[in-house]
Amino acid sequence: MTVERGLSGFTIEELCSEVGVSRRTFFNYYASKENAVLGIPVRSDTSDLEEAFVAGSGALLDDLLELHVARWEHLDLTAAEAEELTRVFEREPRLLAHFVGLAAEGERDDIALVRRRPDAPADDLRTATAVSVFGALLRPAILDYFADDSRDFRTVLTLRLDAARRVFSP
Structure with a gap:
């Protein structure tokens, strides 16, 4: 509906x-029309993934990799759905801004997760930098994955992380 009519072209x-649910049911699953269009539910229980990350079984960057791969698998986004999202963003650039805002929120949440780890860097700037750098690797890895989905997401993201490691520690 968003691609055809724009976000303002239809009501909740x-x-x-169209989908056969009540307004009340809609708001049990989505906080807003924007979140529904983007497929972002009110509740997406990934607490088990986050607790495993906080417990930490390895180096911070390796554990960030595991956390994001697990989140990706939990998301279960198909190439067709990604293409539809691209069309939605082209039709409604403000949804892209909304999505970017949600991603920034997610980054803040991830910084808080890192701070809860027993091996958290004592320096808050290092914590924020680790999360920001990882986010900078994640975004193009997602694009790479959909450009060539013959490789699994873990492989694509690991290649980016390995390249960053070589850049920062030649």
Whole structure:
């Protein structure tokens, strides 16, 4: 509906009618129309993934890799869904801004997760930098994955992380 009519071109009531749910049910699953269009539910329980990350079984960057791969697998986004999101973003650039805002929120949440680890860097700037650098690797890895989905996401993200390691520690 967003690609065809734009975000303002339909109401939540029309959306609910189209998919056969009540308005109340809609808000049990999505905080807003924007989040529904982006497929971001109110509750997505990844606490087990986050607790495993906080417990830490390895080096921080390796554990960040494991956390993001597990989140990716939990998301289960197909290439067709990614293409549809691209069309939505092209039609409604403000949704891209909304998505970027949610990603920034996620980065802040990840910084808080890193700080909870027993091996957390004592320096808050190092913690924030580790999360930011990892986010900078994650975004192009997602694009790479959809450009060539013959490789699994772990492989694509690991290649980016290994390249960053070589850049920072030649």
